[in-house]
Amino acid sequence: MYDNLREFYKSNITRDYEFRIEALKKLRDEIIKYRDKINEALYKDLGKSDFESEISEVSFSLIEINYLIKNLKKLMKNKNVSTSIINFRSKSYIKYEPHGLVLIISPWNYPFNLSIVPLAGAIAAGNVAVIKTSSSSKYTSLIIEEIILNIFSEDFVKVEKGDIGVNERVMNEKYDFIFFTGGKVTGKKVYEKAALDLTPIVLELGGKSPCIVDDNIDLKVAANRIVWGKFLNCGQTCVAVDYILCKRSIYQELYKELLRALEEFYGKDIMNSKDYGKIVNVKEYNRLINILIKEKQELICSREDLKIAPHIFLASFDSPSMKEEIFGPILPIILYDDIDDVIEELNKKDVSLALYVFSKNKNFVNKVMKNISFGGGCVNDTIVHLSNPNLPFGGNGESGFGKYHGKYSFYTFSRSKSILDKNYFPEIMLRYPPKKDKVSIIRKLMK
Structure with a gap:
């Protein structure tokens, strides 16, 4: 069903810094243009005042997007780490790459914020995305879809609206990563589906706080x-x-x-x-x-x-x-x-x-x-x-697992690859057979 998104991802366009930063800026600018319509939709869905919508949905989303825009170049850089003496004359680093096709399932209580903030993280990390919005927040879902269609191709970001029939159709697809926000009962069902395909998943649930x-x-x-x-x-x-x-x-x-x-x-x-x-x-x-x-x-x-x-x-x-x-x-x-x-x-x-x-x-x-x-x-x-975008947000145990916000959104929507790059010289023969008389040397080195 989402072959077009997968093909677009395979083109490697989303991996480029310039593509990601431009997409984030387009998203930010379109939200600013639409903020009155967003607030109106949130009022229809949840009776939220303009002030409440601004602080908890619109401005909150913009803060997250602006953080990623400001820090994206640094986040995309390989992260150098120290190397043990055993691997003398080599360097070690962590490289971040996108998961691929990401499914974002958002809830009805903060329908704009909890669709857009994960989407910004997915874009910053270089993914393509499907957003499944809640049927209980239909007016906000329509605005989200309108915003996305205005700025992105459906080969890049696709918005799915609707009730249980749409949910089942969306969940029947295979994804490279799933990000779910919602209740525990539904979260367990999504987790079970992800487990069938060994799909990595983040569950943002709730609980009695x-x-x-x-x-x-x-x-x-x-x-x-x-x-x-x-x-x-x-x-x-x-x-x-x-x-x-x-x-x-x-x-x-x-x-x-x-x-x-x-x-x-x-x-x-x-x-x-x-x-x-x-x-x-x-x-x-x-x-x-x-x-x-x-x-x-x-x-x-x-x-x-x-x-x-x-x-x-x-x-x-x-x-x-x-x-x-x-x-x-x-x-x-x-x-x-x-x-x-x-x-x-x-x-x-x-x-x-x-x-x-x-x-x-x-x-x-x-x-x-x-x-x-x-x-x-x-x-x-x-x-x-x-x-605070510098604090990771997420659950623990029954309240979910996985963290996001700020740099943690980038890391959550990325795969980390551990790489050791070794020099040809010197060639240390200690690790090769024959093993005779080498145990004592290894023990000293491994202390």
């Missing part, structure tokens, strides 16, 4: 940052705060500050706030409402508008909201007295994609960081670790 709050904090600032990170995109963020672990002694104060921040950010009538998004579709809306019903919460919602107000409540590790990733505007708070109990409990659970800790106590922070595994996170903030 905790936010640990100590009693030694700036309550107002902490509440601002937690509310922003949780209710951005109406909570439909893979690295959103899934639940809070709050020191019992400050619960009442923190709860008041969370409510204060909500009102300051979204107003008293949050359901009609232009800065507050909506749930992507009826299926997700019903799933979230079901969680709230099980939690016996008073529902503040509108099925017609697919809106659910923020719901913040006390919970326990056994509560219905703690059974699965929430992925919506529901924020359980679990109280604790001793951080050692928290660490013990979290280490029983799947490794989360993110973890956040709020504390002015460095020993407290270091204890958390040392003893809990997670993909990435922040101290005294939420989500913003994604915005």
Whole structure:
């Protein structure tokens, strides 16, 4: 089905620096030209405000593209490494080459960002690409396709839209690399398909990302940052705060500050706030409402508008909201007295994609960081670790594997070849037979 892309890749055009840099610049310039239409599409799909779309989708993508444009020449250079004494008079280096035909499967929650940022990495590394967008973000998918068709041949980048039938058709093809962002259930199916062809794959999944709050904090600032990170995109963020672990002694104060921040950010009538998004579709809306019903919460919602107000409540590790990733505007708070109990409990659970800790106590922070595994996170903030292109982003264990952003996107979408280039002189006979009396010499050299 994608023979044209494979033929284009075999022409070696995409391996040239000039082709890659020109493609990245075209992508950047077209996004800038289309940014108002992108924001409009994101509003239709997810109710995102222009401001939210800019910071989390459009500008985020441009930052990544600009990083690759600025650093591409350096990234493409062979990386020299040291050579052992055994290989005297030789040089060693790592050469990076593209995988070939890359499949990028993007989700609906950040449909522009999570299509374009991986695509930029694939282009920078010299690949050709197929992007499979989500059928739940149909307006953004149309804009992505329009942008790509304006600047690239379908022999180079192909956008596939549609539902399960398109998914099956796309997944029936063989690829040289697969990059998947989405839920765990679908991710496992994609992983199984990749395994059949031994196709290398990156899985960017999710999980229940905790936010640990100590009693030694700036309550107002902490509440601002937690509310922003949780209710951005109406909570439909893979690295959103899934639940809070709050020191019992400050619960009442923190709860008041969370409510204060909500009102300051979204107003008293949050359901009609232009800065507050909506749930992507009826299926997700019903799933979230079901969680709230099980939690016996008073529902503040509108099925017609697919809106659910923020719901913040006390919970326990056994509560219905703690059974699965929430992925919506529901924020359980679990109280604790001793951080050692928290660490013990979290280490029983799947490794989360993110973890956040709020504390002015460095020993407290270091204890958390040392003893809990997670993909990435922040101290005294939420989500913003994604915005630094110098930090690799990705999961760990059940939250996925593989890293990208900045230079890590280039390396992820590249194959590394290890090369040792040896001089003809001198010809050291020690390695050749006969072996007699050579063992002691080898042992000394290999120390």
